Amino acid sequence: MHRPVAPVLPMLPMLAMCCYGLCALPACGHAQEAEPVTPAVTITARKAEVVKKLDKTVYDVSTMARAANGSAQDVLQSTPEVSVSADGKILVKGHGQVTVLIDGKPTALTASSDDRAVALQTMRGADIASIEVITNPSAAYNANGGAIVNIVLKRHRQPGLHGQLRASASEHGLWTTGLDGDVTRSHVSVHGSVALRHDGTQKIRASAGDWADPRTGQTGQARQYSDVFVHRVVASAALGVDVAVSETDSISVSARRTTRRSHPRFDVLNENRTGADATVFHRISDGPNEQSDHSASVAYSRQDRGAVLKAVLQHSATTALVDKSYADAYLEPARATGYSRGAPPAARRRDQATHDWTPPVARGPGGGGVDLQHNVDHRSN
Secondary structure: OOOOOHHHHHHHHHHHHHHHHHHHHHHOOOOOOOOOOOOOOOOOOOOOOEEEOOOOEEEEOOOOHHHHHOEHHHHHHOOOOEEEOOOOOEEEOOEOOEEEEEOOEOOOOOOOHHHHHHHHHHOEHHHEEEEEEEOOOOHHHOOOOOEEEEEEEOOOOOOEEEEEEEEEEEOOOEEEEEEEEEEEEOOEEEEEEEEEEEEEEEEEEEEEEEEEOOOOOOEEEEEEEEEEEEEEEEEEEEEEEEEEOOOOEEEEEEEEEEEEEEEEEEEEEEEEEEOOEEEEEEEEEOOOEEEEEEEEEEEEEEEEOOEEEEEEEEEEEEEEEEOOOEEEEEEEOOOOOEEEOOOOEEEEEEEEEEEEEEOOHHHOOOOEEEEEEEEEEEEOO
């Protein structure tokens, strides 16, 4: 079967002229030049390590070498304006009235200054994104006129699947290892971490002092030498889920648990001499001490047309057993070794519900909120 070709024949001259015109374009003086290709430019900027705001100073510690393998106490010790004493007391610019928050909220882990030191030694420095130092807090913080140190934890929201393994070792058989991972698909992000750390601190101190009683003229000398090594075993795990329900609404669920066991080996040599009399003895203690912390929270957030609504339910608890037993081994005068036993347990629980609302910016500053707390402290002796 043959197809008709007559309709095609009249188009041949037109096609020939088009081809001739295309071939002649490069020779034409008025030919259009090809548009230059705009090169792609990628700008990479490093996040500022220190950001000063109107009411606070933010220190980025996410890349700090000491944070990667240390504890929260190590991170705070390396933060400007903040210092941590040997017994875990936190000072901000030399002032000791400090409130410690985690992600802007108080928890049972940091409510008491006695347990705060242990909690900071337990918390991983690798989980901290930044430290906020607020030296002049507003009334909303309920800081009782003191400063605030807010520990902001890391958030994993990058699309895809990520994982990181950390490990380090040092002398005295101390080592730490941790695994972090997160996966984000569509509107759901899941992140978690597990870690195990064997670490410790060795402290050697010596002191000597001479004294004189002006009433009797009696003189004496007191010396003390201590060798302390605290060995800790810390295990921690955390899990969180973030869900973007819609373009304006999101829900976050998180849980965290940490256990700590330590063996503080204290050997303190006390030497007191008054004339020919002398009292020399070793005070020896080895614990052990135990502590466990756990927390869980559910948060709802809505941002629509400049208005922000946040509601959070949070539970946190900590239990501790500190063995303060010790033995006094006397060298002068020779006597039987004396024992003192004591292991007071302690527990603290905090349940909190908060609701905050901020109106649209067009309506001017304002807002409101509700904060309900239920705290339980239990101590025995």
